[in-house]
Amino acid sequence: MPKAHPTAEITNGDAASSSAAKIAAAGVDLPRIERAVREILAAVGEDPDREGLRETPARVARMYAEMFSGLKQDARIHTQKFFTENYDEVVLVRDIAFCSMCEHHLLPFIGTAHVAYIPEGKVIGLSKIARVVEVISHRPQVQERMTEDIANLLVEELGAKGVAVVIEASHSCMTIRGVKKPGSSMVTSSMKGVFRSNLSSRAEVMQLIYGKGR
């Protein structure tokens, strides 16, 4: 199992983000990205050596290392520490903010994930669920696969009776280019176990995610 890089997920503050970038950069060929970015700048007719652009390739390289840091991590590292509880109702973590990169355009898609499960003895810390979302989102992604991967991982690791993952995101490739539809968002869901087989369980979790009292 790959080593965890816990601090790679801290992005607030200069000190934190520079150490985060360093850790995230482990195993990423930064000079290669820099060369590629210089090429892109030249290809669009820019001068990569003009003052404002001189540091850009290095900056972009560090940014990609951070945005794709999840490629080097196994999200399962965050589900190893669990508690045994006789709780068999819905556990829901709502509004987990994330930023991922669409693999078709390498543009960000930004949104929130709602993750629910019904434990079968195994319960994990709520922050761990956010960590799982973080790791899986920091890869070249499509929203459908991201939704499915989070759900499958929790089914496999927790043996939960049911897992429901709903993700809403705004895709830059839809809002700033192409059809240019700002404000549009995409919703995907993955229902496993009882959330798939039992309509009232599914209705309950959707009510908890979107219902009154929000």
Ligand SMILES: [Zn+2]
């Ligand atoms: Zn895209």
